[in-house]
Amino acid sequence: MRNFNEDNITAAVIERLAGSTSKRVHQISDALVRHLHAFVKEIEPTEDEWAAAIRFLTQTGQMCTDTRQEFILLSDTLGVSMLVDAINHRYPGDATQTTVLGPFYVEEAAELPLGASIADGEPGEPLLVEGTVRDLNGKPIAGALVETWHADSHGFYDVQKAAGKTELHMRARFLTDPDGAFWYRSIVPAAYPIPNDGPVGRMLDAQGRHPYRPAHVHFRVSAPGFETLVTHVFVSGDVYLDSDVVFGVKDALIEPLVPLAPGLSPAGHRVDVPGALLAYDFVLPPQN
Ligand code: BEZ
Ligand code: FE
Numbered sequence: 001m002r003n004f005n006e007d008n009i010t011a012a013v014i015e016r017l018a019g020s021t022s023k024r025v026h027q028i029s030d031a032l033v034r035h036l037h038a039f040v041k042e043i044e045p046t047e048d049e050w051a052a053a054i055r056f057l058t059q060t061g062q063m064c065t066d067t068r069q070e071f072i073l074l075s076d077t078l079g080v081s082m083l084v085d086a087i088n089h090r091y092p093g094d095a096t097q098t099t100v101l102g103p104f105y106v107e108e109a110a111e112l113p114l115g116a117s118i119a120d121g122e123p124g125e126p127l128l129v130e131g132t133v134r135d136l137n138g139k140p141i142a143g144a145l146v147e148t149w150h151a152d153s154h155g156f157y158d159v160q161k162a163a164g165k166t167e168l169h170m171r172a173r174f175l176t177d178p179d180g181a182f183w184y185r186s187i188v189p190a191a192y193p194i195p196n197d198g199p200v201g202r203m204l205d206a207q208g209r210h211p212y213r214p215a216h217v218h219f220r221v222s223a224p225g226f227e228t229l230v231t232h233v234f235v236s237g238d239v240y241l242d243s244d245v246v247f248g249v250k251d252a253l254i255e256p257l258v259p260l261a262p263g264l265s266p267a268g269h270r271v272d273v274p275g276a277l278l279a280y281d282f283v284l285p286p287q288n
Helices: 011-021 022-045 045-062 070-077 080-088 156-162 199-206
Strands: 126-135 145-150 171-175 183-185 216-222 229-235 258-259 273-284
Touching: 011 022, 045 070, 045 199, 070 080, 070 199, 126 258, 145 183, 171 183, 229 273
Parallel strands: 126 273
Antiparallel strands: 126 183, 145 171, 145 216, 216 229, 258 273
16 A cells, blocks of 8 residues: 555554554554554644654653653653553552552662661651551551652652662661551651653643652552552642642542650650651552
């Protein structure tokens, strides 16, 4: 077939997909071609605009390093990461809500004993984080792995500051006790802009958007026989809760910072200095 034009080229490309190596490859390629052609037909780009689009994607790839994933930022800021998250976690109402993983998760964070500090001497308001991990019937899950990480009081993650070094802090792995409980010490995290010195930052500027995420603590909670939970707990009152640049906020994940005086926390953990408590009980659905 020859003589392709605006009216017949979409069908011609789709016809060429007939030899796809699997039904899924065919389905994805077919949808990609149909939607991409529809997009181009709708916006009718000039050749300069199309060249700029290709330059933008090229620069997005060139910006990626071991510690900077510009394509994740692109997916996050266009709401695609939250869409993929929603499609893949259609859980019963009582299960803890999920949200984006983000680009700052590190698998090999240190496993620390319950009650340890992850702040590593970083300055900030002392924070006690405590909670439980349970199943849908409220039964505690002992030995669940609770991986947690968050930004410092200036809004930076360790991997952003370390630039090539391997010092990990403000992150750790804990195992829940026989009552499904976990607790650790840290400092209150701040709201922060996502890395915006690259193509995604320029896109946000052009779209008239700010780059901020409201203050939050990340969690990845896993246990044999249960779906792995990836979520955050957001700090209530943050000015960016309704305009999170990556669309990750859900009401059920917002908790207050409760002032804590020296003594015992609500769950009975020792508090030596005045600070704040962030408490959250996680509920894991059974594995599908
Ligand atoms: C984060 O919360 O760590 C994050 C999520 C998405 C994009 C950038 C950062
Ligand atoms: Fe974060």
